[in-house]
Amino acid sequence: MTGRLRAPTGRYGGKTAEERQAERRRRFLDAALQLFGDTPGYRATTVAALSEAAGLSTRQFYEEFRTLEDVLAELHLEVNDWATGAVLAAVADADHLPLAERAAAIFRAYAANVTSDPRRVRITFVEIIGVSARLEEQRLARRALWVDLVCAEANRAVVRGEAALRDYRLAATGFIGSVNGLLHDWSAGWVDATLDEVVEELVRQLLGILQPPGWESARG
Known part of the structure; x- marks a missing residue:
């Protein structure tokens, strides 16, 4: 051989x-x-x-x-990462658009990603709740990242003269709660509306926060 x-x-x-x-x-x-x-x-x-x-x-x-909780933790992060990727891509693509159109594009991307699979909605908004202190900390940490993203976009709008100058953290935290609740209820069939109508409502809420009554752009 x-x-x-x-x-x-x-x-x-x-x-x-x-x-x-x-x-x-x-x-x-x-x-x-x-x-x-x-x-x-x-x-x-x-x-x-x-x-x-x-x-x-x-x-x-x-x-x-080690445990099933480890699987749920990793899956929760992954689902959030998918949505984050979709949003960041939309932020880049819509950068040249006016505020209302930009916000609509961003929320449309988020809503489309999260609701494209009802299982993602359940993982993000239902199954993760109340499992353990560890997963609650993880859930709130990911929610804080979404608040940071909204604040960053709000502050960019301020620089562009499209929004009132203020600290947006409290408003962004409340707004993220509205986003999560409305998308969960829509996905569960509790809201009689199309996804586009849901996005339009969220954009109206955000514009109401960024451009309150009586506010006028300094560039106006």
Whole structure:
């Protein structure tokens, strides 16, 4: 025999160990989106049920996660990251537009992303609530990032002469609560309106905050 054995490559089935691990983790997260975000929900899901839905073993689950709460935490962050990416892209694309059109484009992007899959709405606004102090801290931290984003856009509008000069943090916090509540209720079928009508209402609320009665642009 004249051939030589090749050195190990760390690949199996054309994939590295890291790629196979990432694929398993993805399968667990996809299964969690279905079970947590639909039926039976996070609290009624077991490790065995999640593993079965992912087509993997419970042993493989514990190689990736400590608890189901860890899965929910990662999924909550991921859903928020998807929405954040959509919003930041819309902010960049709409930068040249007047305030009302800019706000509409941004909120349309957010609403379209979050409501494109009802499971995302449930993960973001329902399943994450009341699970633990740790997840409540995570939820509020992500909410604070959305408040920061609204404040940043409000302050940019001030610089452009499109909005009143003020501290927007309290108003932005209240406004984010309105956004979350209205989109949740719309997704649950409790609001008789189209998504465009929901976005239009949110834009009217935001403009009312940025441009209160009696305010006139210094550039007017």
